[in-house]
Amino acid sequence: MVYGVVLAGGIGSRMGRVDKPKQYLTIKDKPIIIYTLEKFVACPGLEKIIVLCPKQWVEHTKNLVAKYIKPAEDSIAVIEGGSSRNETIMNAIRFIEAEGKLNDETIIVTHDSVRPFVTHRILQENISAAKEYGACDTVVPATDTIVEAVDNKVISSIPDRSKMYQGQTPQSFKALKLKNMYESLSDEEKEILTDAAKIFVIKGEKVALVDGEPHNIKITYPYDLRVAKSLLEDEEDD
Numbered sequence: 228m229v230y231g232v233v234l235a236g237g238i239g240s241r242m243g244r245v246d247k248p249k250q251y252l253t254i255k256d257k258p259i260i261i262y263t264l265e266k267f268v269a270c271p272g273l274e275k276i277i278v279l280c281p282k283q284w285v286e287h288t289k290n291l292v293a294k295y296i297k298p299a300e301d302s303i304a305v306i307e308g309g310s311s312r313n314e315t316i317m318n319a320i321r322f323i324e325a326e327g328k329l330n331d332e333t334i335i336v337t338h339d340s341v342r343p344f345v346t347h348r349i350l351q352e353n354i355s356a357a358k359e360y361g362a363c364d365t366v367v368p369a370t371d372t373i374v375e376a377v378d379n380k381v382i383s384s385i386p387d388r389s390k391m392y393q394g395q396t397p398q399s400f401k402a403l404k405l406k407n408m409y410e411s412l413s414d415e416e417k418e419i420l421t422d423a424a425k426i427f428v429i430k431g432e433k434v435a436l437v438d439g440e441p442h443n444i445k446i447t448y449p450y451d452l453r454v455a456k457s458l459l460e461d462e463e464d465d
Contacts, residue, residue: 228328229354230402231267231276232319235260235288235340236308248284249446250340251291254456259446260288261295262343262459264303268296270350273336277319279308280340313409316423320406329403334358337423338397341446344458350397352437357399360435362427366392367439395439398424408432 235250250260260278267276280288288305296303306322308315316337323329334357338345349365356363369391377383405423408430412420416429427434446455 228274228323228332229272229334229336230319230323231270231273231350232316232335232337233260233263233267233276233278233340234308234312234315234337234396235278235280235284236312236315248281250280251284251287252446252452254452255459257295258291259343259455260340261291263338263340263345264292264296266343266345266347266350267336267338268302270347272351272354274302276303277322278303278305278340279315279319280305282307311420313417313420313423313426317406317409320402323402324406329406331401331403332358333402334399335402335405336397336399339445342396342443343446343455344440344442344444345397346440346443349437349439349443353397353399356435356437357401360433361401361404362399362424362432363435363437364398364424365395365437365439365443367395367441367443369393392436394422394424395443395445397437398422400427 251258264276267273278288285305285307292303292305304322306318309318319335320329323333334354336350336353353363353365369388372388373386373391374382375384375386400423405426408426420426424434442458444451444454446452
């Protein structure tokens with residue numbers, strides 16, 4: 228079974244002074260999270276969608292789903308996220324396990340709720356790559372030179388840009404394999420995690436690359452809201 232896992236646990240601190248997490252901000256006539264969910268609902272390869280959000284926003288999220296995505300309401304579960312990104316993903320896997328659907332072939336397609344411009348192609352290629360490799364990450368080639376500064380003060384190296392990529396989401400995995408590897412990590416290893424794909428890297432497992440899109444942006448700053456509004460207007464004109 229293939230699950231979409233939409234991560235809506237952020238509080239949007241970099242968005243500035245707003246009265247709600249950024250995934251619930253409205254662009255044009257809908258909250259950002261709804262645009263993202265609409266892309267997942269429209270993907271036939273996803274059999275069920277799990278939305279994970281802060282406890283105090285669970286009922287609000289359920290109400291939004293009921294209001295905007297009525298035909299697919301039964302295929303979307305809204306549950307509480309965890310204390311970190313990876314713990315939130317583990318909550319999704321535990322939910323799947325409680326449903327009796329967790330096995331070697333279960334796939335999860337994890338995605339930021341504030342990336343509403345993910346495409347059907349990206350979702351389908353994530354599903355295919357996760358089935359083949361066990362894990363995949365959506366990326367775009369780095370367009371700027373990447374500079375490393377180990378001490379955060381002076382340059383320690385400048386890697387070859389042709390081998391550098393910027394990570395996006397979705398990231399997709401065989402869920403049981405991810406769960407087993409995460410639970411085998413030491414506390415020290417868990418502390419250095421930036422995302423779930425790194426779990427596979429730490430364990431020496433392959434993570435396939437899926438081509439992303441420059442417009443598959445993450446809405447993080449006020450500027451991004453203006454860009455997103457423009458992209459939505461372009462979608463409507465197409």
